[in-house]
Amino acid sequence: MKVVVLPQPHQIRLGFFFHGEQFDPWSFNIGARISADDDTSLEGLGLLLAARSVDSFTIRPQELGNIEVWMTKKRTYPQTAPAPRESRTFTGPLTVGSASQESIRMFVGNLQAFYPESAFPAFLNSAGRLIDMLSAGEYDLCLALDDRGQVAGGILWNFLSDRAVECCGPYLFGPELEACAQDLMDAVINRIAKTSAVCLVSRWATPDVPHGTFEVLGKIHSFTLAEGMAEVPVLGRFLKEDEGLYVWTTPELEKYLGEQYGRLCIARRLLPAREEGERRRRHSVIAAHIDQQHQSALLTLALDGEDLESNILQQVASLLLHGVCVIHFELDLASAQKARLAPILMRNGFEPRLVLPHAGAGDIVLLEKVLHP
Amino acid sequence: MMRPNTLNLESLVPRHVQRFEPYIPSRPEEELRKLYRFQKLYRLNNNENPLGPSPQALEAIAGFHPASGCYYPSGDCFYLRQGLAERFQLNPDQFIVGNGANEVIGMVIHAFCQEGDNIVTADKTFAVYEWVASFSGLETQLVPLQGFSYDDPELLRRMNGKTKIVFLCNPNNPTGTYWDRSRLCRFLDAVGIQHLVVLDEAYAEYVQCPDFPDGISLLHEYPNLIVFRTFSKIYGLAGFRIGYLAASGSLTDMIRRTAVVYSVNALAQVAALAALGDNEHIQRTREVVQEEKNFLVPAIRKKGIPIQADQGCFVMLRMPINDTLVYRKMLQRGIMIRSMTGFRFPNWIRVSIGQHEAMEAFLAALNEVLDDAQ
Structure with missing residues (x-):
């Protein structure tokens, strides 16, 4: 395993690079639970503690079964006091x-x-x-x-x-x-x-x-x-003259994307993202970034797996316990695998709210679930 | 022994090249048609000649024997330089022809600049000076325009001991403003001969104001002056990629050392030489551009849209909505304009002057886009 440490003034980033065909990252999920009575789940204790000790993580599968994991721990800072809110006169040109x-x-x-x-x-x-x-x-x-x-x-x-x-x-x-x-x-x-x-x-x-x-x-x-x-x-x-893109979609998402791309005059060719029967990992991982101030969470798919739908439900339940009111899920439409999440999310209460052009490897569609309207 | 399967580009590629962001040109018309589904396309984005190549150039192109394509062209554009010398009453050695004026920009920068040097130009002007300097590892001092025009005192203030070249685009693309002869000469006098001044006159042939300076006529007075001209604009040969520079013999002797011979193809040389003598075509192009500007500018003003219309075969419009959205909406309607955010003019578009049918189509499409925006 190779470990890289990137210290920055406001955070420290740790990168782990290893061969991981057998690596089960399940306990990275915020909804993961360890039971003292279950020896199998105890094997994930180290990862669970690591994932809970940091502010964010990413997992990227690489070629030849290699895995890249990045964990970020942010420094805490004192809050700045508000300046006196008084009427101001600015002098001279700004x-x-x-x-x-x-x-x-x-x-x-x-x-x-x-x-x-x-x-x-x-x-x-x-x-x-x-x-x-x-x-x-x-x-x-x-x-x-x-x-x-x-x-x-x-x-x-x-x-x-x-x-x-x-x-x-x-x-x-x-x-x-x-x-x-x-x-x-x-x-x-x-x-x-x-x-x-x-x-x-x-x-x-x-x-x-x-x-x-x-x-x-x-x-x-x-x-x-x-x-x-x-x-x-x-x-x-x-900022530039957009030259068009291919984006992956599913029938459930297609109408929404068509409307948004049409409304914004964004030229896109929609490709159907179908299940092609490829082998999947047993466990999926969903990365969660929680914003306490706005009681919201942003989820992204870190690793696909057979348990994806149940994992999403676990994540939602767990975020509810964390006091989160609004959950956003980003799907990068450059990836057919990620686009295929749309129907799973939509049947579990997420709605597509907007498309962010080029925000990932391709366009990102943001789906939202409001827990406490 | 195992062969590594990934290149270490971090160590292979100089940092200034890694940092440089490549320019992505527009896709071919057929590809755009598939994306935007227009029927007919009016190209009003590249300031091409609305009348096309000169009839004399077309004749010369038609007379070009395809089989002679197996021979190398004249490596230094011998006959074209003779033609240019005759036209401008200079020595043929005072001209260097390149594969478009873009190539001669590279020749000049590479001939005179080395690591640590800088060039000075405007922030909102033809982008290629800045590009070539950037991917050559040179610093570019970008001076903001003043009222759409090059700011001479600030240009002088930004120059320092490391400044090798000042690039001036006269008239400026995209604003169309120009320095008159006395302003240009005052600037050249102030610069002195320790620095070079490049005067890019890509659109000079469109200007008919009596006080507009002919840079080539100033070469006798200013040994540090280099003038760029192109066959891509009024001569209508953009697709052939041919442009040239004129300077003192001692400067061209140095610049020629960084010129790749044979870079200008035989057909381009033949077409350019024929076009050079077609004064009638140039006059007709000027008239059409002026007539269509006279039609377009008041129509735009009537809509209350701010317009910057000065010299050259283009105008700029400040749109009430984002320029890149206007680009996409106009393209859906078969009109290709230039969005100007990339020129650091957010919400402005540049429109090339086309023939009357194109200007009518542009105005009709613009009306629809503006109606949509309300």
């Missing part, structure tokens, strides 16, 4: 550019003061975490500063895949800053226009997004203690 550590602290303080929790991802609760994530290159941030260095607004973004970027914002900290919102949005687009990114999406768009910048890809549910459950739009735009 300059949009990169941020210093001090301006990042001001940005996060302002964010806590001016926006509800539902408007930004949980990691933006801490300036320290954001500073470390920016220095690790995980995110980029553009701020609008006035000539006294006051932060009037900001926007941040990261690559979801080689071809898709997600942005959060623009966040504005005063009235009459429409031009600033446009400058921030243009700054992001211009920064990524000549990269590999084909699509820009936003699950964290604010009402200040300049009109005409994005299309509405769909709506998802979002929950916070302060605001309860709400439907929020997810936005997206292409």
